[in-house]
Amino acid sequence: MSSPPKRSAFEMAFYISVCAGMAMGTSSFLIVAGAFEALSAGFVLLAIVAAMTFCVLISSPIAEMAAMFPSSPGVRTYVRQAYGDRVSLFVVFLYLLFVVVAAGAEAYMFGYVVRAIVPQIGMWVAALALIALVAGVNWLGVTPSRRTQILTTAILSLGVLAFGGGALVSGVTSASAPAAATLSTGEQLAALPTVMGICVFLFIGFEWVTPLGFGPDAYARKIPLAMPAGIGLNGLLYLVFVAGIAQVMSPAEISATPAPQLPLARKLLGDAGLGAALALCVFATTSTFNAGVMGGARLVYALARERRLPAWCAYFHAERGVPRGAIALLAALCAVSTAIIIAWDVQLAAACLASTLICTVYAALMASARKLRQTQAKRRRSFRARFGETPMLVLAILVFGLGLASIGAEPRQTLEVAAATAACGLAAVALARWSLGLSGKSGKAAPAKASPAEDSATT
Amino acid sequence: MTNPEQAMNENTTLLTSLTGFATRVNEHERVPRLIKGWNPTVVVEALDTGAIVSVVVRDSKVERVVEGAQEDSHSITVQGDEELLTQIFEGVTNPAEAVLEGGLAVFGTAQDQTKLDALTLVLWGI
Numbered sequence: 001m002s003s004p005p006k007r008s009a010f011e012m013a014f015y016i017s018v019c020a021g022m023a024m025g026t027s028s029f030l031i032v033a034g035a036f037e038a039l040s041a042g043f044v045l046l047a048i049v050a051a052m053t054f055c056v057l058i059s060s061p062i063a064e065m066a067a068m069f070p071s072s073p074g075v076r077t078y079v080r081q082a083y084g085d086r087v088s089l090f091v092v093f094l095y096l097l098f099v100v101v102a103a104g105a106e107a108y109m110f111g112y113v114v115r116a117i118v119p120q121i122g123m124w125v126a127a128l129a130l131i132a133l134v135a136g137v138n139w140l141g142v143t144p145s146r147r148t149q150i151l152t153t154a155i156l157s158l159g160v161l162a163f164g165g166g167a168l169v170s171g172v173t174s175a176s177a178p179a180a181a182t183l184s185t186g187e188q189l190a191a192l193p194t195v196m197g198i199c200v201f202l203f204i205g206f207e208w209v210t211p212l213g214f215g216p217d218a219y220a221r222k223i224p225l226a227m228p229a230g231i232g233l234n235g236l237l238y239l240v241f242v243a244g245i246a247q248v249m250s251p252a253e254i255s256a257t258p259a260p261q262l263p264l265a266r267k268l269l270g271d272a273g274l275g276a277a278l279a280l281c282v283f284a285t286t287s288t289f290n291a292g293v294m295g296g297a298r299l300v301y302a303l304a305r306e307r308r309l310p311a312w313c314a315y316f317h318a319e320r321g322v323p324r325g326a327i328a329l330l331a332a333l334c335a336v337s338t339a340i341i342i343a344w345d346v347q348l349a350a351a352c353l354a355s356t357l358i359c360t361v362y363a364a365l366m367a368s369a370r371k372l373r374q375t376q377a378k379r380r381r382s383f384r385a386r387f388g389e390t391p392m393l394v395l396a397i398l399v400f401g402l403g404l405a406s407i408g409a410e411p412r413q414t415l416e417v418a419a420a421t422a423a424c425g426l427a428a429v430a431l432a433r434w435s436l437g438l439s440g441k442s443g444k445a446a447p448a449k450a451s452p453a454e455d456s457a458t459t
Numbered sequence: 460m461t462n463p464e465q466a467m468n469e470n471t472t473l474l475t476s477l478t479g480f481a482t483r484v485n486e487h488e489r490v491p492r493l494i495k496g497w498n499p500t501v502v503v504e505a506l507d508t509g510a511i512v513s514v515v516v517r518d519s520k521v522e523r524v525v526e527g528a529q530e531d532s533h534s535i536t537v538q539g540d541e542e543l544l545t546q547i548f549e550g551v552t553n554p555a556e557a558v559l560e561g562g563l564a565v566f567g568t569a570q571d572q573t574k575l576d577a578l579t580l581v582l583w584g585i
Contacts, residue, residue: 068561069561069564070564070566071558071564071565071566071572072558072559072561072564073558073559076559077558077559077560077561080559081561141570143568143569143570213566214566215536215566216536216538216564216566218566294569298569301573302555302558302559305553305555305556305576306553306555306556306559316573316577318492318493318574318577318581319492319493319495319496320570321497321569321570321571321573321574321577322570322573323573
């Protein structure tokens with residue numbers, strides 16, 4: 001049965017807002033600043049277009065797997081169906097590590113912006129208050145409605161567009177010389193893959209829409225279309241923002257701060273612009289952070305329900321339908337990650353690490369899509385990607401390569417990022433092994449036993 | 460291909476299973492607190508036989524179980540093969556595992572999914 005046009009448009013708007021809103025965080029501006037360290041504006045624009053194209057291509061096989069396993073917990077199911085439990089758990093733990101690292105970078109940026117505008121509020125206070133607020137709101141089961149999600153993304157998009165577009169038409173120009181122009185075209189071309197790698201960070205999270213289909217029909221057209229539409233919308237906004245900021249500020253000025261939107265706002269609107277920048281930051285961070293914590297919590301809860309994590313991770317408040325154990329775990333891990341990033345001031349390195357982790361996960365998803373074309377060729381798919389197995393393999397290799405390249409995006413901390421990447425890989429292997437041992441047998445849930453979740457239903 | 464008589468029998472199987480589920484829900488002392496203020500219609504669709512049964516939840520209990528899809532502003536769709544659906548609503552199979560395996564699909568908000576999961580936990584501890 002087809003849905004009425006009005007409901008259908010609302011549904012599509014919701015999916016696009018999830019894809020776009022999830023990726024548009026305050027740390028996105030940190031990536032823009034990082035990109036200007038190595039490249040001039042033209043090359044930064046090129047890197048964004050290339051990363052956007054990659055993400056659009058990647059979204060298609062993901063949509064195909066979502067159509068095969070609608071409403072499933074995404075990456076866990078897809079990789080498990082393709083490569084079995086062990087590999088799937090490894091990838092899922094990489095994914096969760098990515099969430100924790102990206103959340104830490106986002107909380108850092110939130111703290112940085114708040115401190116820059118309201119110096120009385122310390123960075124630690126702002127960042128940790130953000131985590132406590134988002135965790136508390138989720139703990140109580142207060143979830144934004146679908147309409148709110150659409151509205152928030154619309155406001156956020158208009159805000160970024162206003163900053164970028166305003167800069168383009170403002171007539172304000174940079175006084176200082178563009179630092180990256182001192183690099184030759186050849187040097188910038190050599191740095192391009194690295195910057196493309198971290199620019200993938202600008203679009204991450206588009207795949208979080210896959211378990212959110214309103215009904216089975218959503219997986220045939222709407223979700224497969226919403227992902228590239230959301231990526232395209234974000235791409236357009238970033239392109240306008242980068243073109244605008246490059247008009248008003250030099251690459252040296254942009255890369256001198258992790259939050260280049262602040263000096264931009266001041267140049268365009270004076271002190272009043274800082275208020276607008278703060279509002280933009282609050283919208284961007286709370287929506288991204290909330291979606292990240294909640295999405296990650298659902299994944300932790302699903303793992304705990306299949307006895308791949310301790311039972312307390314499946315503790316939930318039954319009346320409110322809230323997975324409290326998973327929320328508490330993720331909030332605690334995000335707080336630790338934030339503390340490390342603030343203490344060592346490694347925000348750009350954290351973003352590079354997050355890019356590397358998510359590119360690895362995307363590579364695993366591409367490989368899984370290819371494998372499922374071979375092993376489950378006859379399984380019903382309401383959507384099928386328009387390219388074959390070889391392009392999927394090529395995409396897997398390329399996106400993995402981009403992930404490796406983004407390790408070097410922060411030249412001052414390349415070794416540290418490489419070490420952190422290796423540590424995350426080893427941690428994911430260890431967690432997968434430990435997790436497999438929890439249920440006692442591979443591939444099946446352990447026999448039922450009393451769970452804290454059941455207790456919670458009675459309290 | 461399923462003939463109408465088979466379909467009727469299979470529909471009866473799903474209907475019987477869900478009627479039993481409803482009785483269990485309504486008789487369980489802890490369930491009313493769990494579903495307080497939660498009033499969806501759960502439309503259960505068997506993909507292999509075409510059987511469809513709706514479970515209408517109102518005022519902390521299952522108000523009725525009826526054949527066919529009931530229209531509701533708050534509806535949750537549950538899809539899978541009939542045998543799997545029957546096993547789930549009889550407490551034999553863990554629904555979380557079935558979703559993970561890709562055999563079961565649940566279309567609703569995250570809160571709806573957790574509530575349904577909570578029901579199976581409280582009723583059967585699986």
